[in-house]
Amino acid sequence: MARFDITSNRDIITESGAVEFKQILKGVALAFVISLVLLIICAVIMTYSPIPDGATRAVTITVSGISILFAAIVTARKSKRQGWLSGATCGLMYALLLYIFGSLIMLDFSFTLSTLLVGVIGFVVGAFGGIVGINTKKKKRR
Numbered sequence: 001m002a003r004f005d006i007t008s009n010r011d012i013i014t015e016s017g018a019v020e021f022k023q024i025l026k027g028v029a030l031a032f033v034i035s036l037v038l039l040i041i042c043a044v045i046m047t048y049s050p051i052p053d054g055a056t057r058a059v060t061i062t063v064s065g066i067s068i069l070f071a072a073i074v075t076a077r078k079s080k081r082q083g084w085l086s087g088a089t090c091g092l093m094y095a096l097l098l099y100i101f102g103s104l105i106m107l108d109f110s111f112t113l114s115t116l117l118v119g120v121i122g123f124v125v126g127a128f129g130g131i132v133g134i135n136t137k138k139k140k141r142r
Contacts, residue, residue, distance in 0.1 A: 001057075068121070069128070076130040
């Protein structure tokens with residue numbers, strides 16, 4: 001069983017390695033920037049093309065998944081170990097902040113199946129991105 005010890009504001013240390021909290025926050029910020037850019041592009045495309053308004057939810061979930069994937073890869077590349085954990089944490093934090101911001105804007109804190117779906121997608125896609133990121137980072141030569 002893993003033992004958690006919070007030693008500073010930046011690192012969450014486990015028995016098998018470190019997950020850098022600062023890098024995860026940078027990854028979440030990157031995910032929001034990517035989401036913003038992709039959503040603007042999709043909004044322009046949907047405005048000038050015959051895509052039905054019903055596709056908005058699918059586009060939003062797809063953009064969130066792409067954003068989480070790239071942010072998790074970047075976060076895991078900077079991680080020392082446990083890329084899947086770094087990526088999954090990044091994805092879950094993105095989903096949680098997205099839920100909080102959306103609920104504050106809409107003044108509706110209801111938890112729906114869609115909310116759960118975004119959380120699961122955040123975890124799974126983030127973990128996958130973390131695995132890809134940790135395994136594709138450049139090795140240091142000795």
